[in-house]
Amino acid sequence: MNKLFKKLFKKSIKKKNTKYGSIIKGKIINIEHNIVIVDAGLKSESYIPIEQFKDINGKINININDKIDVSIDNIAGEWGETILSRDKAKKHETWINIEKSYNKSSNIKGIIKGRVKGGLTVNIEGIKAFLPGSLIDTKPIKNLSEIEGKELEFKIIKLDKKKNNIVLSRKAVILNENIYERKKLLENICEGIYLYGIVKNITDYGAFIDLGGLDGLLHITDIAWKRVKHPSEILNIGQKIKLKVIKFDKEKIRVSLGLKQLSKDPWTSIDKNYPINSKIKGKITNITDYGCFIEIKEGIEGLVHISEMDWKNKNINPFKKFKIGQKTKAIILNIDKEKRRISLGIKQCNPNPWLKFSKKYKIGDKIKGTIKSITDFGIFVKLNNIDGLIHNTDISWLNKENEIKKYKKGNKITTLLLKININKEKIHLGLKQLKKDPFIKYIKIYKKNKNIKSKIINITNNIIYVKFKDNIEGQIDINNKKNKKYKYIIKKSKINNFLNTKIIKIDKEKRIIYLIINNKIKNKNKKKNKNFLFNSMVEAFKMAKNK
Numbered sequence: 001m002n003k004l005f006k007k008l009f010k011k012s013i014k015k016k017n018t019k020y021g022s023i024i025k026g027k028i029i030n031i032e033h034n035i036v037i038v039d040a041g042l043k044s045e046s047y048i049p050i051e052q053f054k055d056i057n058g059k060i061n062i063n064i065n066d067k068i069d070v071s072i073d074n075i076a077g078e079w080g081e082t083i084l085s086r087d088k089a090k091k092h093e094t095w096i097n098i099e100k101s102y103n104k105s106s107n108i109k110g111i112i113k114g115r116v117k118g119g120l121t122v123n124i125e126g127i128k129a130f131l132p133g134s135l136i137d138t139k140p141i142k143n144l145s146e147i148e149g150k151e152l153e154f155k156i157i158k159l160d161k162k163k164n165n166i167v168l169s170r171k172a173v174i175l176n177e178n179i180y181e182r183k184k185l186l187e188n189i190c191e192g193i194y195l196y197g198i199v200k201n202i203t204d205y206g207a208f209i210d211l212g213g214l215d216g217l218l219h220i221t222d223i224a225w226k227r228v229k230h231p232s233e234i235l236n237i238g239q240k241i242k243l244k245v246i247k248f249d250k251e252k253i254r255v256s257l258g259l260k261q262l263s264k265d266p267w268t269s270i271d272k273n274y275p276i277n278s279k280i281k282g283k284i285t286n287i288t289d290y291g292c293f294i295e296i297k298e299g300i301e302g303l304v305h306i307s308e309m310d311w312k313n314k315n316i317n318p319f320k321k322f323k324i325g326q327k328t329k330a331i332i333l334n335i336d337k338e339k340r341r342i343s344l345g346i347k348q349c350n351p352n353p354w355l356k357f358s359k360k361y362k363i364g365d366k367i368k369g370t371i372k373s374i375t376d377f378g379i380f381v382k383l384n385n386i387d388g389l390i391h392n393t394d395i396s397w398l399n400k401e402n403e404i405k406k407y408k409k410g411n412k413i414t415t416l417l418l419k420i421n422i423n424k425e426k427i428h429l430g431l432k433q434l435k436k437d438p439f440i441k442y443i444k445i446y447k448k449n450k451n452i453k454s455k456i457i458n459i460t461n462n463i464i465y466v467k468f469k470d471n472i473e474g475q476i477d478i479n480n481k482k483n484k485k486y487k488y489i490i491k492k493s494k495i496n497n498f499l500n501t502k503i504i505k506i507d508k509e510k511r512i513i514y515l516i517i518n519n520k521i522k523n524k525n526k527k528k529n530k531n532f533l534f535n536s537m538v539e540a541f542k543m544a545k546n547k
Helices: 002-015 086-104 171-188 266-273 353-360 401-406 438-445 481-492 536-546
Strands: 023-031 035-039 046-049 067-075 082-085 107-116 119-124 127-132 151-160 165-169 194-203 206-210 215-219 240-249 254-258 279-288 291-297 300-305 327-336 341-345 366-374 378-383 386-391 412-421 426-430 451-459 463-468 472-477 498-507 512-522
Touching (some): 086 107, 086 151, 107 127, 127 151, 151 171, 194 215, 215 240, 279 300, 353 386, 353 412, 472 498
Parallel strands (some): 300 341, 386 426, 472 512
Antiparallel strands (some): 023 067, 067 082, 194 240, 279 291, 279 327, 291 300, 366 378, 366 412, 451 463
16 A cells, blocks of 8 residues: 555656756645645645745735645655745746846836945845935935835846846836826916925925926915015925916926915005004014014015114114014004015104104204214204204304314203204204304494405415404405406415405305405504505506516
């Protein structure tokens, strides 16, 4: 009986390909804790570790009576143990699929396992493949950990089974997908439609959005109705967003996208919601050297210029006075809907000190103050909490440059209120107006054709400047035709000399008295009893005789 069984068994296994590495069919007859018992019709049943039946995700999907492919590892002796391998059979199947995929240039799935020098390793059903870093994607991936462990599709670009060398490309798959999606998108895209896209890249001027095979530009000005410093304030790489196509160039295949266009423009009803001089409360969003921006509501900001921050301090430092995020009140000063600009004022939330001053004082009132500063053009006087200016021309009736030197910073002073300009925030004060104008008094006594003794104070090419009683000044025009015959007198005239003159004209507005020489000159430096008068006509005859 035993001999007969041996002969029959030998005949049966001869019919099977029992060489080492051969792939044969087997049947699962039992599944235990650590092993799977498989009958392949050989000398004995085979005990295969259960780990060899796990798929790439670590799951076991087998049942009793399932028929599977196994690889013969060994058949030991006449009644020896049969050693089979499910792993080798699976690898054999996988290699067949890999070769098919390579020959047909079709996609194959694999799981990203880890990083190696120059790229990543990919597990294709138990077989290791290499994915170069340059072929991972169409764009650089900053964080490779995001794709580790993911099952993706690849193209096989190089295959060498003997050396167990497989090189993959994920980039080729993406490009092929993009070609199809791009073609489909270009057929349907037009201005005004809404699309979903993924933020691909962020720059200073906007963001590039992947629309599926085609990139569109979302400019920074189209991200939100409010002012955006940088797109990263609102967008993140990889973020999926809904957008509106606001412009499409078919020839250049350029798509301009808008995000803010998904909501209503808040500027359309700005003047109705925020009338001029209305008070608002907002948050400071930005501070610059020239002012600060206040967000009135989502998408609407106004500028408070430094000149509108404080009634008194004109050189205010916005960085010291305000902080970003600070809430503050302001007044709407002006709205330009076309340019989308709103001018705000913070100082207007408090009483105008110039208006308050104008209600308390009237033109012609005497006002006491303290000299705050002295400049080339006048004196600034502190009047409680605001300043007034005494211009150089309003310090003294004499209009002398050294008159201002009589005053010092910190001195108490009484002035006369000349003018209040509330809009320009200026107060004009006067000192000389506290006294009567000596010029008016003088010309009441000394009128046209009056002879006056004048002291020379300055001589130019065209004019002799003179002074007479009460420090009143006058001018003699040397080029005047009436004075031509007296030029020899002028040649001998010096500063501090006295001249006999006659008034020919009085200009009340310019406060100038015009004179001519009345033939005689007197030297101040000579003693009284030695002073001499020379007759101009006699001297002229002598000069003519000597010639």
